[in-house]
Amino acid sequence: MADIDQHAARPLTAAWAKRAQGWLLPLAVLLIWETVVAQQWVSAHLLPPPSELAHTLLELTRSGALLAHIGVSVARVLAGFAIGAALAVALGAAVGLSPRVEALIDPSFQALRAIPSLAWVPLLLLWLGIDEAPKLTLIAIGAFFPVYLNLVAGIHNVDRKWVEVGRVHGLRTGALIGRVFLPAALPHVLTGLRGGLSLAWMFLVAAELMAATRGLGYLLTDGRETGRADLVLVAIGVLAVLGALSDSLLRLLETRWLAWRDVALTQEAQP
Secondary structure: HHHHHHHHHHHHHHHHHHHHHOHHHHHHHHHHHHHHHHHHOOOOOOOOHHHHHHHHHHHHHHHHHHHEEEEEEEHHHHHHHHHHHHHHHHHHHHHHHHHHHHHHHHHHHHHHOOHHHHHHHHHHHHHHHHOOOHHHHHHHHHHHHEEEEHHHHHHOOOEEEHHHHHOOOOOOHHHHHHHHHHHHHHHHHHHHHHHHHHHHHHHHHHOOOOOOOOOOHHHHHHHHOOOOOHHHHHHHHHHHHHHHHHHHHHHHHHHHOOOOOOOOOOOOOOO
């Protein structure tokens, strides 16, 4: 029995050891950062040490301001991401499944994709004002293109043999889409969702530059205008943590939904 327990504990120990390796580089950077500032090689005003950032983070947390900013930003990202991803799935499926639709609208989407995020800001302000609408629209634009591109690529890469097998078994167009095309394109869709969520966080900062009074983007602006580098760095750090947590959630869903794949390297088998 003891041998069985030890054998079962080994994969768990290996998994924790692998995760711990990911903390080595951040901890080393923080240690070097603290040392450099303590030795006055860099001005603490321009680059506050991690100990000062921890104090600022604690103050913002105690006052409730940080949680309020996080709540507003998370709500904006989730809403904008949901809108952009839903439109991307609908239009991506239409483009991927219909050569006529692809010839009609895909060239326009490719041109729109090349427009930088900040270029949308003045136009959205003119059209939608300074309320939530332009912010959500900008985030939705950021989330749209990764999902759209990956879904179209996933549908285009469906093996022709699978389609032929489905037709042999009498699947009509609707059933063929639901039972062949979409499941086969699911890995691409999930990759697109991860990329879209990542861009949604990036576009959030640009969105909250548009006359925002709350949110992590506003905290960045407030730190810049008041000359407080600690606020700027804390906001950047919180954005990084939130982005990593949301990506980890999608990775977990990806692992569960794609458990049927027989791939050469899995997360456990990778060196």
